[in-house]
Amino acid sequence: xxxxxxxxxxxxxxLKLSTLASGGLALAYYLKSATSLEGQVSKLTESTDxxxxxxxAFVHIAHDGTVTLASARPEIGQGIKTSLPMIxxxxxxxxxxxxxxxxxxxxxxxxxxxxxGSTSTPTSYMHLRRxxxxxxTLLIQAAAASWSVPVTECYVKDGSVxxxxxxxxxxxxxxxxxxAKLPVPDEHSVVLKDPSEFTLLGSRIGGVDNQKVVTGQPxxxxxxxxxxxxxxVYVKCPVWGGKVVSANLDVVKSQPGVRDAFIINxxxxxxxxxxxxxxxxxxxxxxxxxxxxxxxxxLQVVWDEGKFANDSWSGYSEAAKQMATTGKGLKKVRDxxxxxxxxxxxxxxxxxxxxxxFIGHTNxxxxxxTAHFTGNKIHLWSPTQNPGDVQAxxxxxxxxxxxxxxxxxxxxxxxxGRRLHPDPCMEAAVIAKKCGQPIKLTWSREDDFQHDHxxxxxxHHFKAGLDAKGKLIAFADKVMGFDAASGADNYPARFxxxxxxxxxxxxxxxxxxxxxAPGSNTYGFVICSFLDELAHAGGRDPVEFSLEILGxxxxxxxxxxxxxxxxxxxxxxxxxxxxxxxxxxxxxxxGQGMGLGYYFSHQGYVAEVAEVTVTKEGELKVTRVVAAVxxxxxxxxLSGAENQVQGAIIDGLNSSWRQELDIQNGRLVQSNxxxxxxxxxxxxxxxxxxxxxxxxxxxxxxxEPALPPLAPAVANAIFAATGKRIxxxxxxxxxLRWS
Amino acid sequence: xxxxxxxxxxxxxSVTVASDTPLLWVLRDTLGLVGTKFGCGIGQCxxxxxxxxxxxxxxxxxxxxxxxxxxITTIEGLDKEGKHPLQQxxxxxxxxxxxxxxxxxxxxxxxxxxxxxxxxDQDIDDAMAGNLCRCATYTxxxxxxxxxxxxxxxxxxxx
Numbered sequence: 001x002x003x004x005x006x007x008x009x010x011x012x013x014x015l016k017l018s019t020l021a022s023g024g025l026a027l028a029y030y031l032k033s034a035t036s037l038e039g040q041v042s043k044l045t046e047s048t049d050x051x052x053x054x055x056x057a058f059v060h061i062a063h064d065g066t067v068t069l070a071s072a073r074p075e076i077g078q079g080i081k082t083s084l085p086m087i088x089x090x091x092x093x094x095x096x097x098x099x100x101x102x103x104x105x106x107x108x109x110x111x112x113x114x115x116x117g118s119t120s121t122p123t124s125y126m127h128l129r130r131x132x133x134x135x136x137t138l139l140i141q142a143a144a145a146s147w148s149v150p151v152t153e154c155y156v157k158d159g160s161v162x163x164x165x166x167x168x169x170x171x172x173x174x175x176x177x178x179x180a181k182l183p184v185p186d187e188h189s190v191v192l193k194d195p196s197e198f199t200l201l202g203s204r205i206g207g208v209d210n211q212k213v214v215t216g217q218p219x220x221x222x223x224x225x226x227x228x229x230x231x232x233v234y235v236k237c238p239v240w241g242g243k244v245v246s247a248n249l250d251v252v253k254s255q256p257g258v259r260d261a262f263i264i265n266x267x268x269x270x271x272x273x274x275x276x277x278x279x280x281x282x283x284x285x286x287x288x289x290x291x292x293x294x295x296x297x298x299l300q301v302v303w304d305e306g307k308f309a310n311d312s313w314s315g316y317s318e319a320a321k322q323m324a325t326t327g328k329g330l331k332k333v334r335d336x337x338x339x340x341x342x343x344x345x346x347x348x349x350x351x352x353x354x355x356x357x358f359i360g361h362t363n364x365x366x367x368x369x370t371a372h373f374t375g376n377k378i379h380l381w382s383p384t385q386n387p388g389d390v391q392a393x394x395x396x397x398x399x400x401x402x403x404x405x406x407x408x409x410x411x412x413x414x415x416x417g418r419r420l421h422p423d424p425c426m427e428a429a430v431i432a433k434k435c436g437q438p439i440k441l442t443w444s445r446e447d448d449f450q451h452d453h454x455x456x457x458x459x460h461h462f463k464a465g466l467d468a469k470g471k472l473i474a475f476a477d478k479v480m481g482f483d484a485a486s487g488a489d490n491y492p493a494r495f496x497x498x499x500x501x502x503x504x505x506x507x508x509x510x511x512x513x514x515x516x517a518p519g520s521n522t523y524g525f526v527i528c529s530f531l532d533e534l535a536h537a538g539g540r541d542p543v544e545f546s547l548e549i550l551g552x553x554x555x556x557x558x559x560x561x562x563x564x565x566x567x568x569x570x571x572x573x574x575x576x577x578x579x580x581x582x583x584x585x586x587x588x589x590x591g592q593g594m595g596l597g598y599y600f601s602h603q604g605y606v607a608e609v610a611e612v613t614v615t616k617e618g619e620l621k622v623t624r625v626v627a628a629v630x631x632x633x634x635x636x637x638l639s640g641a642e643n644q645v646q647g648a649i650i651d652g653l654n655s656s657w658r659q660e661l662d663i664q665n666g667r668l669v670q671s672n673x674x675x676x677x678x679x680x681x682x683x684x685x686x687x688x689x690x691x692x693x694x695x696x697x698x699x700x701x702x703x704e705p706a707l708p709p710l711a712p713a714v715a716n717a718i719f720a721a722t723g724k725r726i727x728x729x730x731x732x733x734x735x736l737r738w739s
Numbered sequence: 740x741x742x743x744x745x746x747x748x749x750x751x752x753s754v755t756v757a758s759d760t761p762l763l764w765v766l767r768d769t770l771g772l773v774g775t776k777f778g779c780g781i782g783q784c785x786x787x788x789x790x791x792x793x794x795x796x797x798x799x800x801x802x803x804x805x806x807x808x809x810x811i812t813t814i815e816g817l818d819k820e821g822k823h824p825l826q827q828x829x830x831x832x833x834x835x836x837x838x839x840x841x842x843x844x845x846x847x848x849x850x851x852x853x854x855x856x857x858x859x860d861q862d863i864d865d866a867m868a869g870n871l872c873r874c875a876t877y878t879x880x881x882x883x884x885x886x887x888x889x890x891x892x893x894x895x896x897x898x
Contacts (some may be wrong), residue, residue: 077837077874206833209801213838215821215846216774216814216828230770256740256757288742289777291757362838364778364786364873412871413776413839445779563808634877640835643876646834652876673871684877 007097037575039359049586051503053176055135055184056287057109058088058128065159065173065673067092068100072110073120074385075103075209076415078703079640080120082208084128086637090200091132091193093156094172106407113409114386116514118602118701121636125397125699130187142178143170148613190530195634204639208413212411221383222442224370225290229438230259233292234427236281236451239305241509243280244269247301252284255298257291260284260435268397268426270389275511278397278426289442296444308509309666313457316663317355319506320459320480327451330478334559336486337498340476350537354526356729357660358457360670361515362678365413366448369428377404383412394429404413405429417514417557421453425438426600446671453513454661456482462524465498470538472531472549474498481505483512486576487519488561491527491600495549503533506530510663516651517704520601524708525656525715525729528597532716533725541580542596542716547572566600570630570695574598574607577628577693582609588721591615595716604705605630608649610713614721618736622659622714624687625649627706632697640702645690652680658732677732727730743803747772748816762800762806765833766813774814777870784787785870789813795850811824814842817849824848824894828886830851836874844870848884857888 015288053061060068070090075081085101085502106113114125137155143161153164162169212219237243244263252261270277282301286292323329343349369382378398384390387389388408395402412419428441443451459480465474475496483505526703535545537647554569575598580586584594592616598607611624627645635641658677662669670676715726722738742755754769778786780799787798790812790864800824809834817823825845828834835841844867849856851866858866863884872880874893 075837077835079836204833205832207835207838210830210833210835211821211826211840213835214826215773218773220776220839222777225771235740249817288756288760288764288769290760290769293780294759362869362873364776364784365778412837414837416873442777445781585777613790626747643833643836644878646878647875650877651838654875657765672781673779676783678871678873679875679893680869680871680882681867681877684875684881686860686878686881689880 001129023225026350039244041298053135054139055179056131058131059092059135061135061172061176063173063176065171066100067098068102070104070110071101072104072113072408074113074387074412074415076115076385076412078115078120078420078644078668079207079637080115080414082205083637083640084120085125085208086200086205087125088132089127090127090198092136092532094159096205098159098201102192103409104227106409106638107389111350112388112389114420115415116417118704120606121701122603126440126596129192130190131195133190134185136138137185138179138182139172140173141182146170146178153645160165160655168354183404187699195668199534202638204633205637206639220413221370221381222365222368222413222498223441224381224410224570226370226372226438227488229370229440230285230287230435230439231289231292232428232431232439233279233284233296233444234431235284235296235299235301235442236279237305238305238450238668238675239303239309240275240511241279241308242303244282245302245304247282247299249282251373252295252299255291255295255671257287258295259282259286261295262434262581264434266430268393270422273511275509276421276513277393277423278430279423281427283431283434285431285439293444305666311666313358313509314664316457316506316508317459317662319595320355323504323506324459324461324481327502328411330502331504332500332502333534334493334499334501336493339474339476339498339500342498343463343465346473347468347515348466348537350466350534351461351462351463352459352530352533352727353459353529354727355459356457356522356525357502358453358454358510358663359515359655359659360449360452360661361414361416361418362448362626362675362676363414363418366439366445367418367424367443369425370438370440371432373429373433373436376400378404378432380405380425380429381408381410382428382618383410383424384424385412385415385417386422389420389611390425391653393426395568397430413604416516417518418453421513424435435583441692445673448467449676450668451511452510455515455521456510456512458482458522462530464530464534465517466534470535470540470545472496476500477502479503480624482508482510482664483665487563488559489566490523491566492531492549494566495568496552498692517601517707520599520704520708521655523728524597524599525711528599528709528712532595532712534718536719541583541585546575546596546598564603567605570605570697571598571600571607574605575694577691578607578609578626580692581628581689582626584609591721593717593720593722595713595718595720597711597713597716599705599708601708602704603631604702605656608709608713610710610717612717612721614718614736614738616738618738620718620731622653622685624689625685626689626691627689629702629706630693630695630704631702632695632699634699635692641692642690645706646688648704648706649710650679650684650686652707653683653685656711656714656729656731658730660730741804742813743807744801745806745811746809747813748813756803758804759803760803762789762801762803762811765803766798770814772815776839776842778840782786784840785847786840786843788846788870789840790846790850793850793853795847813847817845823849824890825852825883826885827890828883832879832883834883836875836876840870840872844872844880846889848880850883852888852891856891858884
């Protein structure tokens, strides 16, 4: 399923709002109101003055020259609190060291404020350039007017307007009063910088909150404290969809520090799915987190576990097998050319089954939200990636108007897609309303495992035909999944004349949701691994085989409005670059190997070559990864961009090597990190080489696209090293011993 | 409920809490020192790493009653200016992504550097294996530890 990112305002309504904001209200409002939690915001209040210059909701220049830029989307570790304001600063012409960045709450004046799907950069890049350029244009106009010279004789440098012929200059601070009186031009009419003149974009800039992070300042959702608040836990049925029959509330209420305990038996679906929104449970409120956690140990609940209490992963696997064999429950999502005839004429037909396990998000900051309900309004402080959906869902859960739900988005201790769903906010809101006091809801790690919205497992049955030269001429894929999301255009569909994709949903009640590069993170593995099998079956080099599939066309359009065009030229470009930089084709001794993975996701084209060593005893070490990344014409922040790619590569290994979640008796088996093996320092890849391939296309995001190619690159390298083919995730299920 | 006299970041603090309360929650809820993070509650992730007499321990596994008499150091007190070589290196190399684990990483790494001022990659693997970074910034954490070791060595050599 796809997350609904909060409604992006269209350009026109946004302009209207930003013009309103030019009256000088927008940022000043936040400087004055959002004082409760974010220390830096309240400090800035003191420097606010009536004569300041506020050409848009995002820009504030005080008469002392202080430049404050708004960061409107949540910082989840993807670096946008730094990179997006950099875009404004570049066009504005100020020194980065003179800029202050503040986070702002949810408000339509800022347009879309979700962070997900690697969309922040592509949807913000041109807009924020225009925001900066608009402010610059006004400051130049103000200076030119004061000197009675043409604007064309003026330019900006480091926060001052300079008159070229005379060299005289005025600082922005000195110009704010005059600039504030000028009409704000249509942002599309302003002249943007030529990218060749960029000095800030593309450089290495450290995160704006780095010093606060390394000194432990209260940045995160879980760090928030409001006066008089109680600490809440919320205990839900371990079988998803279960309801409370009864609970020993009297015992719980008598525990030390406990102030209240009550049952919530409502279900408020999210995306029409009852297991994704507010689900029934028992709330316990205490005077500290520990007392709430301790009281919980005494809680006994009789659950109505519902009809899914006998579900299991092994049952799902059996259902998938049946579906693949009988075809019952499968629907054709693509059937191009004549697949069956092509199989008959093929020189070789290869079939293989692939599957992958459920995994969790395991954000290191457990889900939490602080909520205060007064009158008919609720205020939330939450580490949410998706404040727009939170607003709508909380309004629905409380039966109040969405405008009565206000949200401060805190820094987020890891997003990975989990916090696109609003369930913890709905719980906190309902608990806060019912108990009548401000509360902070904190999930235990066990809650966070059990009630994750998982990256679904899945099953593929592949069949492919090769001609006598080893060329791929027919391709069929049966996809058995948990949320029936399988597109007609999944690679290599558009590139093969004879192609059939059938997809079916295994009946289940497991909550699933977006996990970093949704869909692509598993498709990348199964497709690129199977293509590697085909290359070897046909006696072909995997790089050359893939380049042949990608063909000679530049762009292949998508089928239907939701499918993105596929720029095969860009993909060929990154494959060639990664192969070249990795030294593809060099001879390695047995036990060492190289593998290729590549995938187009979230508008980015990424190819990775992994190099592995596997000992005879089957011990794996990923020694090197070379990545070629094409996310368009401009890297915004080189430091942040490299950090994202390094992290995505290591997370790609993390999620495919040993991680898996099992389901038995309708519930999750694993409860905490001792039963779920996360990648740690000793297993990290020491040598990661990143090459950004600069192309003419608009800049796109980097949170996701470098992850999907990693798993197949490693799996294919393992095959090259050992002859062992990995057809399932995690890798750890495959015996890698060789002799 | 009992009262415990603690010494945290050089300051004396008196807290009245249940005796089994982990130091993690005393720091976070009672004293408002929220730099020490809750990650798992079972000593598996390292986000709550603090020092007792300079030794890195897990705040979630340290009952308050057992911390009496020790010098307790948290990320807030690692360096009064916030300029410990590791903190400087972390900023210079832009280590953090989400940043949630980084207090714990720095506390574990600072205990390592104290006993081993010039750790090898293997030493870093051994010392840091208990600290999870979900964003997988391990490449830069490793580089940050080496960088901090250089900064410290440079300072001592008067460079």
